[in-house]
Amino acid sequence: MTSLWTSLEKEVFNPQNKRLLETVHVWKTGKKKKMSILCVVVDDFRPMKPFLVKVKADRAEQYKIANRWPLAELKLVDGKTLNQASLDFDLHFDKVYKWTASRLDEKKAFIRCLWKLNHRFLSSSVTFVNVPSCTAEGNDTVETGSPEGLSAYQEMSPKEAADMLRLMEQYEPIVNNSVAFAEQLSSDLHVLDEANLRAIISSENQVTQLMHSIDEALAEVARVENTLQVYDELLGSVKQQMDHIYQENSLLHRITSNKTKLMDEILFLTTYLSLSKEHCEALSQGDLSSPSRVKACIAATEALSACMDVQIQPGETGNSRVIMRQLFFRALDDCGLFNSFCYFFKGNTQVPGLMQQAAKLVAPSHRPHHEELVHYTPLMAWLRNANPMYGLCCWHLSLWWLRLHFRWTQTPSPMSSMSLKGLLMCLVFSEQMLEKVLKELQPLCTAEQEFIEKFFLLNQDAADMSSPEDPPCTKPRSQQDGPTIRLLSEIFSSLEPELRSFLDVCNRVHPFSCLQVLVTLNDSVFEMWNSSSSLPSSFLNTVLGNMLLLAKSSFNKCIVSVPLSVMEEVKVSNKVRGGILPFVIRFEEFVNFSEEVFRPARRRGELDKALVRLAAWDFFSLCLISNLKANTDMIMMENFHHIHCFLCQKKIGCLEGKKKEAKERYSQHLQKYIIKYLGQPLEKLHHFFEGVKARVAQGVKEEEVSFHLAYSKQELRKVIEKYPSKEVKRALETLYRKIHKHLCPEENLLPVVWQAMEQEFIRQYQEFEDLIRRCYAGSGITMDFTMEDLLSYFNSITLSNM
Structure with a gap:
C-alpha cells in the first residue's frame, strides 16, 4: 500500500500540485476484470478544492488519470451497509456511478474521508445514506462543537503555528497560574488607560494655540483688503483716461483703412476696366487674313474677356463710369469678329483630290486643314463663352465644313463599287480589303477625334460639368466621350451602313465568310487596343464593336443553320x-x-x-x-x-x-x-449452348444438364455432326464475303473487323469446349475441328483475299 501511495503521489499528483488523502481499489459493479483506483485529492494552494480522481494502470504499470470530478458536484453517497456489510457503494454526480470495493476497510476509510471533506469544504451539502458509522461520527462531532465552528475552521499556516508556539513559550510560567495571569493583564490595561487620558489632556493646549493663530491670520487678511481698495480708488481716473485714448486711436485707424481701400478700388477699376486702342480696333475690324492679325484678334479677345470677367462690387454698379465701360465692352463683344469668322469658313470649302484617293482605298489626310484650323481654337472658345448663340452657329458651321471634306465617304465612285464586287468573289481578297479599310480608318478617326476635342474644347466642357468635389476618374468613359461620338457620327454618317452592307455581301457570297470577317474584326480590335502609339478612337471603337456583334450574330446563324440541314440529310x-x-x-x-x-x-x-x-x-x-x-x-x-x-x-x-x-x-x-454476325457460321450450335448456359443459370447442376431431353448427349452429337470442318470453313468464307460487302473500302476496316471476328470466334469455341468438359464429362464428345484448324481457316481466308 505504501508503495502504491508513493507511486501515485510521485507520478500523478505531485506534478499537478495535488495532495493525496485516500485511495480505494474498485471496479464497476458486474465488471470485475476492469480494476481502477479512486483517489481523493486536494489542491496544495489556496483556495483548496477537493476532487475525486479515477486512476488506471496500463500494461507498463504506468498510472494515468482516466476521469476527474469536483466534490462540489457530488450530491449523494449511498454506502449500502445499513443492515449488513457490503462492498458496493454508489456516488451520485450528474449520473450515478456504481462501484464495488476490493476490501471493506478501504471502503470505510474512503467514505469517512468523503464525510470529513463534506463538513470541512462543502458545508455538509452532500447527503450520506446507508452509512451508520459516518452518522455516529457526525453526532459525536456535533456535541463537541457547533456546525458554525466546523465550517469556519481552517488549518493554521506554518507561520501562524510558529507564532503561537513562541507566544506560549513566552507566557508559559504565567499561563500555569491563570489567576496571576489575569491580574497581570488587568494591571497592564489600567496603565494603558491612564496614558491615553494624559495624551488627550495634553492635546487641548495645542488646539487652543491653533485657534489663536487662525484669528491672527483673518485680521491680517482684512488689513490687506482695505489697502487694495484704496489703491483701486486711486487708479479709477487713470482707467477712464486710457479708455478715451483707445477710442481715438481706433477712429484714426479706421479712417486710414478706408482711404487705402478706396485708392485700391480706384486703381482696380482704372486698370482692369480699360481696353487699349489696338485691341478695340482688332475687335471692330475682325481681320483674319494673316497669322499676325489672327494673333492680334486672339489677344484682343483675351483682353476683352478679362475686362468682362471682372467682378464688380454691388456698390459700384450705380457708378455712371462703370456702366458706360460695361456698355462699351458689350458693343465690342457684338462686333464683326463673328461675321469674319463665318466668312472664313465659307471661303475655305475646296476639297482637292479626295475622290481620287478614295478610289484607291486610301483615306485622305486632313492634317493641313487641322493645322490651319487649330490656330482659331481660342477664338472658338471666346465666341462660345461670350455669346452662346454665336458659339452654336459657329459649331454647326464647322460641322458643315467638316462634312463637306468627307463627302467622299457618302458618294463612292463606280470604280470602287466594281472593284468591290470583283474582290468579294474570293474570301482572301475580301479579308485583305477589310483589313485595309480598318487600317485606314484607325488613324483617320483618331486624328479627327483629337481635332474635334481640341477645337471644340469638349474635354474642357466635360471637366466643367463635373463637380469640383468629385475626383476626375469618377465619370464613366462613355459619358465623357458622348459629345465627341455624336459629332463623329454626324461626320462619318455613312461609315457604319457601308460596313454593314459589306458584311451582308460577304454572307451572301459564301456561307462561311462570316468566319473570316469575325477573325479580321477581332484582330483589328485587339491590335487597336494594344497599340502603344495612341489611344484608340472612342467612335471607331463603338463602330467596330457594333460590327463585331453583327459578325458574331452572323456566325451564330451559320452554326444554327448547319444542324437544320443535317436533320434533313x-x-x-x-x-x-x-x-x-x-x-x-x-x-x-x-x-x-x-x-x-x-x-x-x-x-x-x-x-x-x-x-x-x-x-x-x-x-x-x-x-x-x-x-x-x-x-x-x-x-x-x-x-x-x-x-x-x-x-x-x-x-x-x-x-x-x-x-x-x-x-x-x-x-x-x-x-x-x-x-450480330458471329453466330451465323455455327448458328444451331450457338443456340444449343445458349440453352445449356440458360439451364445452368436457372440453378440446374452442370452434371445434370445432360439428363434433360433437349440437351442430352444424343442431341449434342446431332448438332455437332451438322458442322464438320469443311462446313465451318465454307461458313467462314461466306461471312468474310458478307463483311467485305458491307464495309466501306475507304475506311479500311476489313482487317480490323476480321481480326476481331477471329478472336471472338476462338473465344466462343473455347467456351463451347469448356461447357462440353463440364456438363458432358466422360462422354467423349468433341467437335469435328480443333483450335489449330480454326487458325488455319482464318489465315487461308485472309491470304486468299489479299
Whole structure:
C-alpha cells in the first residue's frame, strides 16, 4: 500500500500540485476484470478544492488519470451497509456511478474521508445514506462543537503555528497560574488607560494655540483688503483716461483703412476696366487674313474677356463710369469678329483630290486643314463663352465644313463599287480589303477625334460639368466621350451602313465568310487596343464593336443553320451500302476551313463553342440512324471510326472529349456488329449452348444438364455432326464475303473487323469446349475441328483475299 501511495503521489499528483488523502481499489459493479483506483485529492494552494480522481494502470504499470470530478458536484453517497456489510457503494454526480470495493476497510476509510471533506469544504451539502458509522461520527462531532465552528475552521499556516508556539513559550510560567495571569493583564490595561487620558489632556493646549493663530491670520487678511481698495480708488481716473485714448486711436485707424481701400478700388477699376486702342480696333475690324492679325484678334479677345470677367462690387454698379465701360465692352463683344469668322469658313470649302484617293482605298489626310484650323481654337472658345448663340452657329458651321471634306465617304465612285464586287468573289481578297479599310480608318478617326476635342474644347466642357468635389476618374468613359461620338457620327454618317452592307455581301457570297470577317474584326480590335502609339478612337471603337456583334450574330446563324440541314440529310434508305454520311463530310469541311481561318487568330472562344456544338449535333444525328431499317451498327462503326481518326489528325483541344466519345462508340458498335454476325457460321450450335448456359443459370447442376431431353448427349452429337470442318470453313468464307460487302473500302476496316471476328470466334469455341468438359464429362464428345484448324481457316481466308 505504501508503495502504491508513493507511486501515485510521485507520478500523478505531485506534478499537478495535488495532495493525496485516500485511495480505494474498485471496479464497476458486474465488471470485475476492469480494476481502477479512486483517489481523493486536494489542491496544495489556496483556495483548496477537493476532487475525486479515477486512476488506471496500463500494461507498463504506468498510472494515468482516466476521469476527474469536483466534490462540489457530488450530491449523494449511498454506502449500502445499513443492515449488513457490503462492498458496493454508489456516488451520485450528474449520473450515478456504481462501484464495488476490493476490501471493506478501504471502503470505510474512503467514505469517512468523503464525510470529513463534506463538513470541512462543502458545508455538509452532500447527503450520506446507508452509512451508520459516518452518522455516529457526525453526532459525536456535533456535541463537541457547533456546525458554525466546523465550517469556519481552517488549518493554521506554518507561520501562524510558529507564532503561537513562541507566544506560549513566552507566557508559559504565567499561563500555569491563570489567576496571576489575569491580574497581570488587568494591571497592564489600567496603565494603558491612564496614558491615553494624559495624551488627550495634553492635546487641548495645542488646539487652543491653533485657534489663536487662525484669528491672527483673518485680521491680517482684512488689513490687506482695505489697502487694495484704496489703491483701486486711486487708479479709477487713470482707467477712464486710457479708455478715451483707445477710442481715438481706433477712429484714426479706421479712417486710414478706408482711404487705402478706396485708392485700391480706384486703381482696380482704372486698370482692369480699360481696353487699349489696338485691341478695340482688332475687335471692330475682325481681320483674319494673316497669322499676325489672327494673333492680334486672339489677344484682343483675351483682353476683352478679362475686362468682362471682372467682378464688380454691388456698390459700384450705380457708378455712371462703370456702366458706360460695361456698355462699351458689350458693343465690342457684338462686333464683326463673328461675321469674319463665318466668312472664313465659307471661303475655305475646296476639297482637292479626295475622290481620287478614295478610289484607291486610301483615306485622305486632313492634317493641313487641322493645322490651319487649330490656330482659331481660342477664338472658338471666346465666341462660345461670350455669346452662346454665336458659339452654336459657329459649331454647326464647322460641322458643315467638316462634312463637306468627307463627302467622299457618302458618294463612292463606280470604280470602287466594281472593284468591290470583283474582290468579294474570293474570301482572301475580301479579308485583305477589310483589313485595309480598318487600317485606314484607325488613324483617320483618331486624328479627327483629337481635332474635334481640341477645337471644340469638349474635354474642357466635360471637366466643367463635373463637380469640383468629385475626383476626375469618377465619370464613366462613355459619358465623357458622348459629345465627341455624336459629332463623329454626324461626320462619318455613312461609315457604319457601308460596313454593314459589306458584311451582308460577304454572307451572301459564301456561307462561311462570316468566319473570316469575325477573325479580321477581332484582330483589328485587339491590335487597336494594344497599340502603344495612341489611344484608340472612342467612335471607331463603338463602330467596330457594333460590327463585331453583327459578325458574331452572323456566325451564330451559320452554326444554327448547319444542324437544320443535317436533320434533313438523316434519311438513309433500306438498301444503303454504308460509307461516310454527308453531314460527317460537311463537318470535316467546316472544321478544316475554320481551323485554316482561325490559325492566325488571337482568340478562338466562339469557334471552340461552335465546334463542340456541331460535333454534338453530328453524334446526335448518327444516333437517329438506329431508328431506320439499315445496318446501323456497321454505319455507326464506320462513321465514328472516321470521326475519331479525323479528330486525332487535327488535335483540337476543345474536341478532346468528343474524340474519346467517338472512340468509345466505335468500339461499342464494332462489338455489336461482331456479335450480330458471329453466330451465323455455327448458328444451331450457338443456340444449343445458349440453352445449356440458360439451364445452368436457372440453378440446374452442370452434371445434370445432360439428363434433360433437349440437351442430352444424343442431341449434342446431332448438332455437332451438322458442322464438320469443311462446313465451318465454307461458313467462314461466306461471312468474310458478307463483311467485305458491307464495309466501306475507304475506311479500311476489313482487317480490323476480321481480326476481331477471329478472336471472338476462338473465344466462343473455347467456351463451347469448356461447357462440353463440364456438363458432358466422360462422354467423349468433341467437335469435328480443333483450335489449330480454326487458325488455319482464318489465315487461308485472309491470304486468299489479299
